[in-house]
Amino acid sequence: SQQGEEDPQALSIQEGENATMNCSYKTSINNLQWYRQNSGRGLVHLILIRSNEREKHSGRLRVTLDTSKKSSSLLITASRAADTASYFCATGRNDYKLSFGAGTTVTVRA
C-alpha cells in the first residue's frame, strides 16, 4: 500500500505565485524525498530530508518535515511555467523500499 499521500491532487496557480503541497505518511521513516515528473518523462529527484531534519532549502524549493504529525510540505516560490509538472513524495525506510504517493499535479498559468 502507498505510504505517502499528497494533497491536493491538483493545483493551478498564476506565474509568480507560490505553490504548496503536502504529504502525509503512516509509519516511521529514515527520510522523505520529493520528486518532479514532467509529462512523459521519468521522475527527477528534488530534495531529500532526513528524519532528524525539520527544514531544507534548494533554490526556490523549501521542504519541511514534522515527524510528530507524520507530514511534510513542499513549497515552490515564485513559480514559473517550467514548474508545471507532477510532484511526488516518497518515504524511505531501513528496508530500501521507497513508497510513493499518487502525486500532486501543478499547473502554472502564464
Place this chain on the structure above:
Amino acid sequence: NAGVTQTPKFQVLKTGQSMTLQCAQDMNHEYMSWYRQDPGMGLRLIHYSVGAGITDQGEVPNGYNVSRSTTEDFPLRLLSAAPSQTSVYFCASMGDNNSPLHFGNGTRLTVT
C-alpha cells in the same frame, strides 16, 4: 555518464506473449528497483535488488520475474503478458539507503 538506461521506450504485446524490459545503470549503485505507474496510483514497487545475486519482491510482484547477475543490469521479465500489465514501467537505482533514486525514462507497455 548515461545514468539509468531503459529499453525499449514503447512496446505492444498480445496477451500471453513474453518479453524482457532491460535496465542498466553506470553509477555502480548496489540498489536497483522496478516500479509501475498507473493513472491515479502513483508508483508501485514491483521488485528490487540490494546487490548482485539478491532480489526481493515489492508491493506488486505477481506476473513479473527479475534477476541481478551483475551490478549494472536488472532486467524485468513478463512471462505471460496480461492486459492488467498495461502500464508505464520505471527502473531506478540508488547508492545507499539515504540517497535519492535515479530513474530511467520509462517503458510504455500496452498489452492487448
